[in-house]
Amino acid sequence: MVQQQAITDAIKTLADVENRFHLRRTEDERFFTEWYEDLPEINDVEQESLDLIRRRYLYHLTDGHLTEGTVTLLLGSPLLEKYFSRMLKQNLLPSGG
Numbered sequence: 001m002v003q004q005q006a007i008t009d010a011i012k013t014l015a016d017v018e019n020r021f022h023l024r025r026t027e028d029e030r031f032f033t034e035w036y037e038d039l040p041e042i043n044d045v046e047q048e049s050l051d052l053i054r055r056r057y058l059y060h061l062t063d064g065h066l067t068e069g070t071v072t073l074l075l076g077s078p079l080l081e082k083y084f085s086r087m088l089k090q091n092l093l094p095s096g097g
Contacts, residue, residue, distance in 0.1 A: 012065065013064040014064065014065075053074070053075060060074060
């Protein structure tokens with residue numbers, strides 16, 4: 001009989017994933033080219049914001065365990081805030097009723 005184990009019991013941290021599946025972090029800009037090919041240009045202010053978000057994420061990742069909520073706060077919230085701010089400035093969001 002096959003023994004089953006919840007993934008959250010088997011893998012607790014990103015370090016566990018990297019060790020178990022023999023993964024390693026890469027800084028290679030050619031990795032997953034579909035993530036950055038044919039994208040609109042971003043300005044220097046946007047790049048600085050992205051760099052800050054990335055540094056915050058990597059800083060918190062050094063502890064080895066980030067919950068989904070933490071990732072949402074570190075990455076999702078700032079990105080959505082920037083996106084909606086940009087959409088509002090360009091009048092691309094529907095008005096509330």
